[in-house]
Amino acid sequence: MYTSFVKYLLNPSSLSIDVPISFVTQFYGEDWADRKMRIYHSSGKIWVVMLKRLKRMPILTDGWETVVSDLKLQKDCLLTFRPMNHFGLYLSSFVNGVCEQSYFTINRHLRLGFTIIEDSFVQQCFGDDVMAGSYEVNYKGSPWTVSTSKVNSNYVFSQGWTQLCNDLGVQEDDLLVFEKLNDVMFDLTVYRDEVEIRLSKKVESDDDDDDDVIQISRADYDKALFKDIEVDDNQPTSVKSPSGTVPTSTPKNVHVKETLKVGDGLHFTTTQDLKGKGKGKLSVDRSVTVDNFNKQCKGRKRYTTSDQTVKHPKKVSRNANKVSRICIDPEYFDFSRKAEYRLRLPVEVVNRAGLSERLQPISVQNLNGDVEVYDTKTELNSGTLRYAVDGWRKFMDDNQLQFGHMLHFTYVTSQRKIVLNGVTSI
Numbered sequence: 001m002y003t004s005f006v007k008y009l010l011n012p013s014s015l016s017i018d019v020p021i022s023f024v025t026q027f028y029g030e031d032w033a034d035r036k037m038r039i040y041h042s043s044g045k046i047w048v049v050m051l052k053r054l055k056r057m058p059i060l061t062d063g064w065e066t067v068v069s070d071l072k073l074q075k076d077c078l079l080t081f082r083p084m085n086h087f088g089l090y091l092s093s094f095v096n097g098v099c100e101q102s103y104f105t106i107n108r109h110l111r112l113g114f115t116i117i118e119d120s121f122v123q124q125c126f127g128d129d130v131m132a133g134s135y136e137v138n139y140k141g142s143p144w145t146v147s148t149s150k151v152n153s154n155y156v157f158s159q160g161w162t163q164l165c166n167d168l169g170v171q172e173d174d175l176l177v178f179e180k181l182n183d184v185m186f187d188l189t190v191y192r193d194e195v196e197i198r199l200s201k202k203v204e205s206d207d208d209d210d211d212d213v214i215q216i217s218r219a220d221y222d223k224a225l226f227k228d229i230e231v232d233d234n235q236p237t238s239v240k241s242p243s244g245t246v247p248t249s250t251p252k253n254v255h256v257k258e259t260l261k262v263g264d265g266l267h268f269t270t271t272q273d274l275k276g277k278g279k280g281k282l283s284v285d286r287s288v289t290v291d292n293f294n295k296q297c298k299g300r301k302r303y304t305t306s307d308q309t310v311k312h313p314k315k316v317s318r319n320a321n322k323v324s325r326i327c328i329d330p331e332y333f334d335f336s337r338k339a340e341y342r343l344r345l346p347v348e349v350v351n352r353a354g355l356s357e358r359l360q361p362i363s364v365q366n367l368n369g370d371v372e373v374y375d376t377k378t379e380l381n382s383g384t385l386r387y388a389v390d391g392w393r394k395f396m397d398d399n400q401l402q403f404g405h406m407l408h409f410t411y412v413t414s415q416r417k418i419v420l421n422g423v424t425s426i
Helices: 021-028 064-071 119-125 161-168 208-212 218-226 347-353 392-398
Strands: 005-008 035-041 046-054 057-061 078-085 088-094 102-106 133-139 142-151 154-157 175-182 185-192 254-258 266-271 282-286 321-326 332-338 362-365 371-374 376-381 384-389 406-412 417-424
Touching: 021 057, 046 064, 088 102, 102 119, 119 154, 133 161, 142 161, 332 347, 347 406, 371 392, 384 392
Parallel strands: 035 088, 133 185, 254 282, 362 417
Antiparallel strands: 005 078, 035 046, 046 057, 078 088, 102 175, 133 142, 142 154, 175 185, 254 266, 266 321, 332 406, 362 371, 376 384, 406 417
8 A cells, every 4th residue: 555655856946746646546556537636735835736647647746836836845855655544644854854753764784775854854852962872763663773874975874774775675666765763763664666665574484495585577487497308400409488397309308407596697507407208398396486476567468488499409418517697676677669750669668668568658858757648559570479668759959869879778567667867879
């Protein structure tokens, strides 16, 4: 359940501000447009605005500019919105990263090993007192003990912070809001893709491998599994999915042992035990079960190699013990395309968006943070079905993009949104 959301005020002169559609549909259902909303503030002021639909996306308008003017909100300040009731939102604004007894920061525990404490918060809430020592960080009733240290001139949460992130599943680049409850305790709120998320502490298991299970698409699973299986040049081999048989012209028993670990990526250890007798079958010994390969794409059609014949014109390598690695991020997928009159979508984006099952609109965000919704379409290319964004020429013209430039995108799975991150010349 999304209980609050955050927005950066990118344009104070704008007459509106967009709202995450996942938050809106959760509270108001699909019929959310044209609602009168009240904005509450700690100053006691109340404003009336309208929740409207602009290009299929929700925005707060018709009074939003008055909110910005009355509070003298500055560009790039962070705003948090919490539901007060079915038609009200409580607004908090962070000035220099601080709002009363709270501050926000971006999680960097993977790159840095710690998370930075806003310096203006330290000055405002601790003054000349030294902030060194241990503190309790509370998340939804569960406490963690973390220690502070000083890096350059900034205080940081260091020892114990990585453990908290691992226990809860806090990810790199999540937005964190810390609220000081007393001199030794903080409350933590985690935001991802602009909405507050509810994390649960991992339950300890007797089987350590259970914590190492990650989700991958079936296509990537099959691709990695068969990547290093080699067969004789003179004896083509047909390979089917892991649950099927492996007929060969020279009968062999192929035993594949998979080991799934989380580290730099996903490790597949493929061991072949070749024998000259018996009917060739593929048996799979799973030390870790991959259950529900991709929840983000639940319900979409998945293509596997079960109906495809793959020939391997390579020589048999006996006693092979090779490792293939892939790393699939279930939320973000980066890709680049040359700027032209159409934007063809990678297969991974098509699968994540569920376009192969049903054509549906997709959101596109430009370099300024503006979001528009475009229809999708299918095209035939040398007899192969491709998927593309319809009306892409308009996006090129509106954003003054030149044909031939290289466009760099990130697809955000949970928001069904393509984000333009950068443009480079070729």
